[in-house]
Amino acid sequence: AGVDKGVDFANYFCTYAFLYHQKEMLCDRVRMDAYYNAVFQNKHHFNGKTVLDVGTGSGILAIWAGQAGARKVYAVEATKMSEHARALVKANNLQGVVEVIEGSIEDITLPEKVDVIISEWMGYFLLRESMFDSVICARDRWLKPTGSMYPSHARMWLAPIRSGLGDQKMNDYEGSMDDWFYFLDETKTYYGVDMSALTKPFSEEQKKYYLQTSLWNNLHPNQLIGSAAMIKEIDCSTATVNDILDVRASMSSLITTEETRLCGFAGWFDVHFRGSKENPAQHEIELTTAPSEDYSTHWGQQVFLLHPSIHVSEGDNLAINFSMTRSKENHRLMEVELSCEIKQPSGRLLPPFRKKFYIE
Amino acid sequence: AGVDKGVDFANYFCTYAFLYHQKEMLCDRVRMDAYYNAVFQNKHHFNGKTVLDVGTGSGILAIWAGQAGARKVYAVEATKMSEHARALVKANNLQGVVEVIEGSIEDITLPEKVDVIISEWMGYFLLRESMFDSVICARDRWLKPTGSMYPSHARMWLAPIRSGLGDQKMNDYEGSMDDWFYFLDETKTYYGVDMSALTKPFSEEQKKYYLQTSLWNNLHPNQLIGSAAMIKEIDCSTATVNDILDVRASMSSLITTEETRLCGFAGWFDVHFRGSKENPAQHEIELTTAPSEDYSTHWGQQVFLLHPSIHVSEGDNLAINFSMTRSKENHRLMEVELSCEIKQPSGRLLPPFRKKFYIE
Ligand SMILES: Nc1ncnc2c1ncn2[C@@H]1O[C@H](CSCC[C@H](N)C(=O)O)[C@@H](O)[C@H]1O
Ligand SMILES: Nc1ncnc2c1ncn2[C@@H]1O[C@H](CSCC[C@H](N)C(=O)O)[C@@H](O)[C@H]1O
Numbered sequence: 001a002g003v004d005k006g007v008d009f010a011n012y013f014c015t016y017a018f019l020y021h022q023k024e025m026l027c028d029r030v031r032m033d034a035y036y037n038a039v040f041q042n043k044h045h046f047n048g049k050t051v052l053d054v055g056t057g058s059g060i061l062a063i064w065a066g067q068a069g070a071r072k073v074y075a076v077e078a079t080k081m082s083e084h085a086r087a088l089v090k091a092n093n094l095q096g097v098v099e100v101i102e103g104s105i106e107d108i109t110l111p112e113k114v115d116v117i118i119s120e121w122m123g124y125f126l127l128r129e130s131m132f133d134s135v136i137c138a139r140d141r142w143l144k145p146t147g148s149m150y151p152s153h154a155r156m157w158l159a160p161i162r163s164g165l166g167d168q169k170m171n172d173y174e175g176s177m178d179d180w181f182y183f184l185d186e187t188k189t190y191y192g193v194d195m196s197a198l199t200k201p202f203s204e205e206q207k208k209y210y211l212q213t214s215l216w217n218n219l220h221p222n223q224l225i226g227s228a229a230m231i232k233e234i235d236c237s238t239a240t241v242n243d244i245l246d247v248r249a250s251m252s253s254l255i256t257t258e259e260t261r262l263c264g265f266a267g268w269f270d271v272h273f274r275g276s277k278e279n280p281a282q283h284e285i286e287l288t289t290a291p292s293e294d295y296s297t298h299w300g301q302q303v304f305l306l307h308p309s310i311h312v313s314e315g316d317n318l319a320i321n322f323s324m325t326r327s328k329e330n331h332r333l334m335e336v337e338l339s340c341e342i343k344q345p346s347g348r349l350l351p352p353f354r355k356k357f358y359i360e
Numbered sequence: 361a362g363v364d365k366g367v368d369f370a371n372y373f374c375t376y377a378f379l380y381h382q383k384e385m386l387c388d389r390v391r392m393d394a395y396y397n398a399v400f401q402n403k404h405h406f407n408g409k410t411v412l413d414v415g416t417g418s419g420i421l422a423i424w425a426g427q428a429g430a431r432k433v434y435a436v437e438a439t440k441m442s443e444h445a446r447a448l449v450k451a452n453n454l455q456g457v458v459e460v461i462e463g464s465i466e467d468i469t470l471p472e473k474v475d476v477i478i479s480e481w482m483g484y485f486l487l488r489e490s491m492f493d494s495v496i497c498a499r500d501r502w503l504k505p506t507g508s509m510y511p512s513h514a515r516m517w518l519a520p521i522r523s524g525l526g527d528q529k530m531n532d533y534e535g536s537m538d539d540w541f542y543f544l545d546e547t548k549t550y551y552g553v554d555m556s557a558l559t560k561p562f563s564e565e566q567k568k569y570y571l572q573t574s575l576w577n578n579l580h581p582n583q584l585i586g587s588a589a590m591i592k593e594i595d596c597s598t599a600t601v602n603d604i605l606d607v608r609a610s611m612s613s614l615i616t617t618e619e620t621r622l623c624g625f626a627g628w629f630d631v632h633f634r635g636s637k638e639n640p641a642q643h644e645i646e647l648t649t650a651p652s653e654d655y656s657t658h659w660g661q662q663v664f665l666l667h668p669s670i671h672v673s674e675g676d677n678l679a680i681n682f683s684m685t686r687s688k689e690n691h692r693l694m695e696v697e698l699s700c701e702i703k704q705p706s707g708r709l710l711p712p713f714r715k716k717f718y719i720e
Contacts, residue, residue: 010370019562020569026555027543036551063553084558091557183387191396193423195386197451198444202379209380 003331005104009078012129012332017079022058025120028298032060034287035120038150038273039064041283045116045148045275046070054105054119054138055131059085059098061118066094073098074114076105076138105138117143118150123332124216125302126156126269127324128359130332132234133241146278149236151271157290159228160253160318163263165215166305173210177203211307213358214336218300219266219291225257225312228290231267231322237276247324255316261309262318265338266291266301304338304357315345327358334359363691365464369438372489372692377439382418385480388658392420394647395480398510398633399424401643405476405508405635406430414465414479414498415491419445419458421478426454433458434474436465436498465498477503478510483692484576485662486516486629487684488719490692492594493601506638509596511631517650519588520613520678523623525575526665533570537563571667574696574719578660579626579651585617585672588650591627591682597636607684615676622672624665625680625698626651664698664717675705687718694719 015021025031039046039061047069053062054076062075062085075098077085082102089098101108117139123129139149180202187195229251234244255262270288275281289299319341327333339354375381385391399406399421407429413422414436422435422445435458437445442462449458461468477499483489499509540562547555589611594604615622630648635641649659679701687693699714 004364004366006364007366007370010367019558019565023540023543023562026547029550032551058555058558060551060553064551067552084561087557087561088553088555092554180383183383187386191392191420191424192427193420193448194452195418195448197447198379198418201444201447202383205379 008332011330013079016055016057017081019058019081019084022081022084024298026058026060030289030295030297031120031287034271034273034285035061035118035150036064037283038281038285039068039118041285042273042275042281043068044282045150045279049115050074050112051116051118052076052110052114052138052142054117054135055121056085056100057081057120059088059100061120062098062100063089063092063094065116065118066097067092070097074110075100076108077102078104105134110142113144113147114142115144115147116150117147122154122269122271122299124299125214125267125334125359126154127244127247128332128334130326132239132244135236136239136241139237146276148276148279150273151287152236152274152276152281153272154234154236154269155271156231156247156267156269157228158231158251158253158265158267158320158322159224160226160255160262160312161219161223161264161266161303162225162257162261162309163217163219163223163303163305165217165303166263166307166309169210169215169305170307173206176206176210180206208358211305212356213360214267214302214304216300217266217303218296219303221291221293224266224291225260225262226253226255226318229253229320245326247322249322251320251322253318253320255312255314255318258314260312262306262312262342263309264303264305265320266303268299268301302359304336304355306353306355310342310350312342313344317343319343324359368692371690373439376415376417377441379418379441379444382441382444384658386418386420390649390655390657391480391647394631394633394645395421395478395510396424397643398641398645399428399478401645402633402635402641403428404642405510405639409475410434410472411476411478412436412470412474412498412502414477414495415481416445416460417441417480419448419460421480422458422460423449423452423454425476425478426457427452430457432472434470435460436468437462438464465494470502473504473507474502475504475507476510477507482514482629482631482659484659485574485627485694485719486514487604487607488692488694490686492599492604495596496599496601499597506636508636508639510633511647512596512634512636512641513632514594514596514629515631516591516607516627516629517588518591518611518613518625518627518680518682519584520586520615520622520672521579521583521624521626521663522585522617522620522669523577523579523583523663523665525577525663526623526667526669529570529575529665530667533566536566536570540566568718571665572715572717574627574662574664574717576660577626577663578656579663581651581653584626584651585620585622586613586615586678589613589680605686607682609682611680611682613678613680615672615674615678618674620672621669622666622678622702623669624663626661626663628659628661662719664696664715666713666715670702670710672702673704677703679703684719
């Protein structure tokens with residue numbers, strides 16, 4: 001949809017061409033366990049079947065599919081990582097089964113339709129990177145009508161949190177503005193130019209950077225101060241690009257912590273491997289990126305901060321309106337609007353607020 | 361020359377659209393003093409004249425030219441920073457003199473030729489960013505035959521250094537490889553895939569990153585262990601793109617420190633403001649980015665490390681062959697080849713070495 005391929009490569013694909021980056025994903029044990037179990041505890045979905053791995057990267061998922069007995073695996077990768085994937089396939093004696101194809105999934109053609117599409121397409125807060133578009137494209141072109149999607153379902157979650165990050169970021173912002181005013185003085189004194197006309201745009205730029213850009217964080221579960229609300233559920237077998245272009249939801253969350261501060265919200269996702277209706281999984285597997293005491297993932301959670309924080313108490317009810325759309329400049333980045341009204345158990349309403357955030 | 365504009369914008373121009381980044385340059389006192397003095401100590405070059413500022417950024421140089429009495433200043437800027445420049449020009453009451461034009465200098469047209477081209481086009485080690493190409497283009501199209509270039513001359517320097525950075529980077533590299541071998545074990549044990557076929561490309565990727573990519577550093581002068589050798593001198597009034605596409609030099613440097621280790625080389629540049637032959641500067645100004653006890657610049661020096669370092673002594677003579685070309689993937693980044701032969705005062709030759717580096 002009007003995306004310049006060269007620009008998209010410079011902005012997005014380039015990082016995936018580094019083994020260092022692939023290794024970060026391959027070292028995420030939560031991620032690896034989920035896909036590994038999804039494949040090997042559901043061998044009936046792979047044994048003797050044809051499989052397409054969308055964005056094979058190092059080739060790991062394609063190799064597992066091969067080891068689980070697939071007749072043929074097409075492993076498609078847009079970057080030069082394809083060459084390393086090919087070497088890995090060979091070193092693991094699957095060159096007869098796994099065929100690595102370098103190219104965008106949107107551009108390549110396969111000689112046949114497949115029984116299973118497997119892909120690890122999830123970005124921060126599920127949809128950053130917009131790679132699910134490519135999986136939808138692959139599904140509509142190459143999946144047999146009775147085929148299964150791995151994963152088959154995905155959900156987005158939002159919950160109120162407490163966190164020290166907000167004060168920290170506010171400090172950073174204020175420090176940056178102090179520097180700015182010092183800079184204005186110096187520039188006027190030594191170089192005879194009055195730069196104060198730029199104070200407003202500079203402050204807006206810095207606010208956006210420090211306060212409105214969502215943060216990557218692995219939260220502790222005790223930082224969650226209320227119930228998690230589901231923003232969206234996606235059936236990977238039927239979802240269209242239209243369904244995810246504009247994610248909107250009205251939800252409510254109940255504060256479950258006695259007396260605390262609402263410092264912002266955390267967003268995360270989970271995906272499930274359930275196979276398809278005609279051909280359900282023998283063992284359903286879940287991959288969750290929710291805050292956990294024991295596990296963390298490279299996705300962490302996305303944190304949206306409030307300034308200042310708001311005093312809330314157990315039983316307060318948050319009525320939240322959430323919307324997420326794609327950035328106009330880069331369709332792989334997101335803009336979020338959050339508005340919230342807090343109703344105390346007495347029925348009293350706190351003043352509502354509305355904030356805009358950027359997922360960069 | 362076959363450069364995709366959108367890609368170039370994504371890779372290069374985008375950073376200049378942030379006030380934060382412009383401010384970093386505006387806070388570099390060495391840089392600011394040099395341009396300020398160049399303009400205000402040579403007012404005869406600006407008073408009543410027409411000036412072109414190539415890449416005006418915040419507009420600072422254009423405003424100075426206006427304050428120095430220019431009749432008309434064309435201030436050309438490729439990014440949206442042009443809007444801030446326009447606001448600044450107005451706030452400093454120069455809207456009648458300074459005209460801000462948003463666009464690439466290669467694309468825009470001016471209503472007249474100019475007496476002076478001023479530009480701050482220098483990247484790390486002078487030529488990174490390849491922005492001088494744009495200044496050459498502007499000069500050939502818009503400078504009167506008798507006009508002057510600000511700056512008028514530029515030089516690149518190289519000197520042998522001692523530094524702890526080499527050991528540090530070697531440690532980082534070795535740590536990364538230790539992680540890799542641990543990762544290989546885990547992946548084999550838990551996920552049944554042998555990734556050792558990727559050890560060589562991973563090690564090459566990490567070597568390139570940690571050991572072959574030149575480093576930004578502000579060196580102390582006592583880290584220089586030998587004489588600085590001039591790689592190249594550029595006359596900004598006559599240089600062509602061809603002259604800077606491929607920078608080659610054979611130089612020699614004499615070790616001036618008693619007993620020490622040669623840990624690598626540092627590259628830096630200086631530029632001079634001398635006006636033109638027909639119209640020389642009244643006060644020649646120099647801007648140097650050489651290591652200095654008292655001053656540092658945001659350019660610092662580019663450090664090229666050797667592993668392992670080599671024992672050298674006072675009087676040793678280094679015969680250096682240097683070449684710098686543009687990266688094939690991105691014409692604004694550079695690849696450097698350095699070869700060196702060390703001759704001791706006794707006439708004995710140490711084994712020569714040759715190394716490749718990337719300026720990213
Ligand atoms: N449209 C597209 N066509 C082909 N490859 C794509 C693509 N969009 C993203 N990719 C690739 O998909 C990969 C996603 S990361 C996942 C890598 C691998 N499957 C693993 O699980 O470890 C990246 O390597 C990226 O380059
Ligand atoms: N070909 C081109 N056409 C127009 N502007 C360009 C350009 N190449 C680089 N630039 C701009 O040149 C600026 C260089 S940084 C210097 C900014 C300003 N003159 C100062 O001295 O503070 C950047 O803002 C960059 O966007």
